[in-house]
Amino acid sequence: MSDWKSFENRVAVGRAVRLRREIDDFEARWPAPTPSEESIPIFSWTQLERQLVDLAATETQADMARHLVSASRKLARFKPSEMVLREILCLTWVLLDENFRPEAGEGPADSS
Numbered sequence: 001m002s003d004w005k006s007f008e009n010r011v012a013v014g015r016a017v018r019l020r021r022e023i024d025d026f027e028a029r030w031p032a033p034t035p036s037e038e039s040i041p042i043f044s045w046t047q048l049e050r051q052l053v054d055l056a057a058t059e060t061q062a063d064m065a066r067h068l069v070s071a072s073r074k075l076a077r078f079k080p081s082e083m084v085l086r087e088i089l090c091l092t093w094v095l096l097d098e099n100f101r102p103e104a105g106e107g108p109a110d111s112s
Contacts, residue, residue, distance in 0.1 A: 019079075023083065026080065048069055057096055061100065
């Protein structure tokens, strides 16, 4: 049993290290803005999800929006706000792409 717990701990640490590396790389490329820069209006995760579902090109993509927003939300508190913004823009691009068709068997239930 302790071997399994040790393995789980290594996996969690590995994920945290990869996330930290992604954040460091992002911040190196995109330094923090100066405090005097104007910010965008605040909106909630529910509002974001609602708008992405409404804008989605297909019903499948609308269903994906809920899962993608949930996944982004889980890690957002650890990331710089501009990195979260970039992720939201990428989600939007996928959800608005009428030619994007997930293959059968791909979906939120199948992702790890």
